[in-house]
Amino acid sequence: MPEQERRNLLRDDVYRRPLETALDRLGVSDGWKCVDAGAGGGDVSVALAEIVGATGRIYSVDIDPVARDEVASRAAAYSQVIAITQAAEDLLLPEPVDLAFCRFLLMHVHDPLVVVCRMASAVRPGGFVVAQEPVTSAGRIGGLPFSMEGALHPDAGDVLPSLICRAGLELVDCWAESPAWAGEGPVARYLERLTGVDPGNDPVILPPLVTAVGRVPENRPGDSRNNIPAAGRPTDW
Numbered sequence: 001m002p003e004q005e006r007r008n009l010l011r012d013d014v015y016r017r018p019l020e021t022a023l024d025r026l027g028v029s030d031g032w033k034c035v036d037a038g039a040g041g042g043d044v045s046v047a048l049a050e051i052v053g054a055t056g057r058i059y060s061v062d063i064d065p066v067a068r069d070e071v072a073s074r075a076a077a078y079s080q081v082i083a084i085t086q087a088a089e090d091l092l093l094p095e096p097v098d099l100a101f102c103r104f105l106l107m108h109v110h111d112p113l114v115v116v117c118r119m120a121s122a123v124r125p126g127g128f129v130v131a132q133e134p135v136t137s138a139g140r141i142g143g144l145p146f147s148m149e150g151a152l153h154p155d156a157g158d159v160l161p162s163l164i165c166r167a168g169l170e171l172v173d174c175w176a177e178s179p180a181w182a183g184e185g186p187v188a189r190y191l192e193r194l195t196g197v198d199p200g201n202d203p204v205i206l207p208p209l210v211t212a213v214g215r216v217p218e219n220r221p222g223d224s225r226n227n228i229p230a231a232g233r234p235t236d237w
């Protein structure tokens with residue numbers, strides 16, 4: 001199994017609980033139409049597909065065509081999953097959705113506010129935008145801070161509540177959850193694959209994942225795409 005796929009599966013395992021908490025609190029159910037932005041290996045898309053059933057629809061969007069193929073094969077059993085190659089900054093769907101979801105995406109994009117606004121514009125009035133992003137520097141290995149090079153915004157979770165508000169959404173819920181363990185198990189294996197560090201028996205607190213839930217106002221004015229900040233210089237945040 002390729003290294004990236006192995007790492008995806010471990011992430012799905014250790015971060016499955018925050019995903020379940022979010023979908024549970026939202027009350028996602030039969031027939032919902034959703035978009036999973038930055039879908040990667042498709043863990044969120046498949047979890048959503050199982051809940052919305054055959055009458056729902058999941059647009060699984062990723063900028064990387066390889067991820068599109070991975071989702072398509074992983075979700076082959078779910079006809080409600082439609083995999084699309086598209087940048088989240090250009091998100092454009094054939095119909096309004098009830099929920100726009102992203103996990104571990106905003107930390108990698110140039111301007112997270114542009115993406116949140118774009119997600120909001122894909123959602124019907126009264127529907128939801130949910131973002132789950134880490135605060136990487138708040139993770140601990142044996143009491144020492146975790147660091148993650150390579151992400152544009154490794155602490156994107158820090159600013160999620162304000163991003164939701166700045167995108168013109170009503171902030172309806174927000175919390176953080178952090179997988180933690182000591183010794184052998186999925187937490188240690190995930191950390192080792194991510195960083196190359198074997199924590200041995202040191203306690204590991206993986207980066208907390210902040211979940212922010214925003215609702216699109218019922219009375220959203222006109223064409224919401226007018227609210228999207230121009231791409232270019234990243235928004236100050």
Ligand SMILES: C[S@@+](CC[C@H](N)C(=O)[O-])C[C@H]1O[C@@H](n2cnc3c(N)ncnc32)[C@H](O)[C@@H]1O
Pocket residue numbers: 011037038039040041042043044061062063064067086087088089102103104105108109
């Ligand atoms: C760390 S993975 C997360 C995958 C998945 N959301 C999850 O939680 O398992 C980040 C994904 O975002 C995608 N991505 C990065 N920048 C993007 C953009 N601007 N638009 C859409 N997808 C993007 C990457 O190709 C990658 O598949």
